[in-house]
Amino acid sequence: MNVKTLVSRCLKAQGVASKKSDLGLNFTYEGWNFLLWNDADDPMFFRLTLPGIFDVTDENFAKAIMVCNNINWNYKVVKAVLYDYEDGKEKGASVWLCYEQQLGSPPDIDDLMHRTVQLLLAVAETFMKEMTEE
Numbered sequence: 171m172n173v174k175t176l177v178s179r180c181l182k183a184q185g186v187a188s189k190k191s192d193l194g195l196n197f198t199y200e201g202w203n204f205l206l207w208n209d210a211d212d213p214m215f216f217r218l219t220l221p222g223i224f225d226v227t228d229e230n231f232a233k234a235i236m237v238c239n240n241i242n243w244n245y246k247v248v249k250a251v252l253y254d255y256e257d258g259k260e261k262g263a264s265v266w267l268c269y270e271q272q273l274g275s276p277p278d279i280d281d282l283m284h285r286t287v288q289l290l291l292a293v294a295e296t297f298m299k300e301m302t303e304e
Contacts, residue, residue: 172213176279220290226263237300
C-alpha cells in the first residue's frame with residue numbers, strides 16, 4: 171500500500187475525481203487544483219500541494235517573499251514557496267503551498283486529507299489577503 175493508492179481511494183469514496191499525472195495525483199476541490207506528489211523512493215511520504223496559487227512578477231516579488239515567510243512562520247506544517255517554471259511555452263514563477271508528513275501505519279487518511287485540504291485552503295486565503303493589503 172502507498173500514499174497515492176490510499177488518497178485515491180479516499181477521494182473516490184468522497185466522490186472526488188482524481189487523475190494520475192507524471193508528477194502524482196491531481197484533483198480539484200472547491201475550485202482549487204491539488205497535487206499529491208509521487209515519491210517512488212518513499213511510498214508512504216505524504217506531500218500534498220496547492221500549486222500556482224499566485225503568479226509572481228518583478229513588481230510583486232519582494233512582497234510575495236515576505237508573505238511566504240509569514241506563512242512559513244505562522245503555519246508550522248505548511249510551506250509556502252516560490253516555484254520557477256519553464257514549460258517550453260511559458261516561463262515564470264508562482265507561489266505553491268505544500269503540506270508534508272511521513273505517514274505511519276496504518277494512517278487515518280480520511281482525517282488527514284480533510285485536515286490538510288482545509289488547512290491549505292485557509293492558508294491560500296491568508297496568502298491572498300496579505301498580498302492585497304497595502
